[in-house]
Each structure stands twice: as structure tokens, then as C-alpha cells.
Amino acid sequence: MLLVWYPKCSTCQKAKKWLTERAFSFTERDIRLENPSKEELAEWHQKSGLPLKRFFNTSGILYKEKKLKDRLPELSEEEQLELLATDGMLVKRPILVTEDKVLVGFREKEWETI
Numbered sequence: 001m002l003l004v005w006y007p008k009c010s011t012c013q014k015a016k017k018w019l020t021e022r023a024f025s026f027t028e029r030d031i032r033l034e035n036p037s038k039e040e041l042a043e044w045h046q047k048s049g050l051p052l053k054r055f056f057n058t059s060g061i062l063y064k065e066k067k068l069k070d071r072l073p074e075l076s077e078e079e080q081l082e083l084l085a086t087d088g089m090l091v092k093r094p095i096l097v098t099e100d101k102v103l104v105g106f107r108e109k110e111w112e113t114i
Contacts, residue, residue, distance in 0.1 A: 001019075001024060001025065001026040001027070001096060001097065001098050001114075002026065002027050002029060002095075002096070002097040003015065003016060003019065003026045003027070003028050003029065003094055003095075003096055004029045004031050004036065004091075004093060004094060004095040004096075004097065005028065005029070005030065005031060005093055005094040005095075006030065006031050006032055006088070006089075006093050006094075007030060009093060009094070011093075011094065011105070011106050012093055012094045012106070014106055015094040015096070015106040015111070016028070016094075018106070018108065018111065019096075024114075026096075031088035031089075031091060031093055031095075032088050032089065033088075034088075035085060035086075035087060035088040035091070036084070036085065036088070036091060036095075037085055038081045038082055038084075038085040041055065041081050041084050041085060041091075042081050044095065044097060044102040044104075045081070045102075047097075047100075047101060047102040048101070048102040048103070048104060050102075050104060052077055052080050052081070053072060054092060054104050054105075055084055055091060055092055055104060056068065056072070056080075056084065056090060056091070056092060057089065057090055057091055057092045057093065058092075060089055060090065061089070062087060062089045062090050063090060066090075068083075068090075092104050092105055093105075094106055096111065096114065098114055101113075101114070
């Protein structure tokens with residue numbers, strides 16, 4: 001399992017604690033230091049079954065500065081993936097990547113399905 005997170009994010013910290021308490025084996029990846037590539041994001045998007053908009057950190061400063069709420073509907077999926085790949089702070093976190101699924105954000109009930 002791969003936990004893509006931002007160590008200063010309280011939700012990410014809760015997710016890591018949740019995984020650790022349940023003795024899951026996982027690799028950590030700081031999203032700020034190693035942003036997901038466009039290819040990874042495309043794969044995770046497909047695996048997750050979620051709308052691509054769910055991969056955006058809509059409460060983040062960068063999202064608001066770039067006025068993405070208004071711009072996203074005009075962008076193609078390809079353009080959205082390219083944008084996400086430019087900066088880890090645009091990406092919703094944590095992301096948990098398992099062999100057969102991808103979870104975006106930390107919702108305990110959802111994570112119990114891993």
C-alpha cells in the first residue's frame with residue numbers, strides 16, 4: 001500500500017495513525033516532495049472510479065488562488081490531469097493506493113473496506 005500524504009495535514013496524520021493502529025504495512029510518500037505524475041494520477045483516477053474533481057484539494061490556497069472552481073469545468077480531463085501534476089498542493093490528500101483500489105481523502109468508513 002502507498003499512502004500519499006502531506007505530513008503537516010491533520011487529516012493525513014489521522015489517516016496514518018488509523019493505518020498504523022490496524023498494523024497495515026504501507027509506504028509513505030510526501031506529496032509536497034514527490035508530486036504524483038500525470039500518468040500516476042490518470043491510473044489512480046481510473047482505479048478509484050471517482051470523478052476527477054475529487055482529486056482536487058478544493059479547500060487549498062492554491063486552488064482558490066488559481067480560481068479553479070470556475071476554470072475546471074472548461075478544462076478537458078487531460079488538462080486537469082496536467083494541472084494536478086504541476087503541484088502536490090493542488091491534490092486532495094491523503095490518497096491511499098492499494099493493489100485494487102484508490103481512496104481519496106480520509107473517510108474512516110470507506111477506509112474500512114481495504
